[in-house]
Amino acid sequence: MRLVLISLLGLLLWQCSGNTGTDQEQTETGPGPEQQQEEQLWEEVMAIHDDVMPEMADINRLTKEMDELLQNQKLSDLNRAQVLETMQELDKAGEGMWTWMNELQQLEPMRAKGKSHEEIMTYLRGEKAEIEQVRNDMRSSIEQGKALLEQIN
Secondary structure, three states: OHHHHHHHHHHHHHHHOOOOOHHHHHHHHOOOHHHHHHHHHHHHHHHHHHHHHHHHHHHHHHHHHHHHHHHOOOOOHHHHHHHHHHHHHHHHHHHHHHHHHHHOOOHHHHHHOOOOHHHHHHHHHHHHHHHHHHHHHHHHHHHHHHHHHHHHO
8 A cells, every 4th residue: 555655656746747858858959840930030030120220320310411401591492391201201210110129029028928839920920021111111211311412412
């Protein structure tokens, strides 16, 4: 009887430890294929961000130059309107980047919250599309700003 109780107690302790081997195996072999897909997509999203983020300096510089132009009394009404419109586009593009960055959810906290692989992938695909749009908006407004400055000067 004692032997049976000891065996049952040992079995119970082994079961309660929760070590089925899969967690340990995953740790030893690295992330599984789903985690690798998530990490790869996360890296793609961040690569787009990292590529375009330095262009915020261009947006700031162009906005400053245009603000100085507005102080110039020799601007025609048409040029003044174009400068104001372009400054709004630059501001909108820059704000798009800041908003995107502030709303971006990090990968590990999503996993910790128990999000499924498909939920994470869907979210990251959406974020990739958003940061691509931010990139397009930024580059378009920068090109518009540079062209306008060349035209006026």
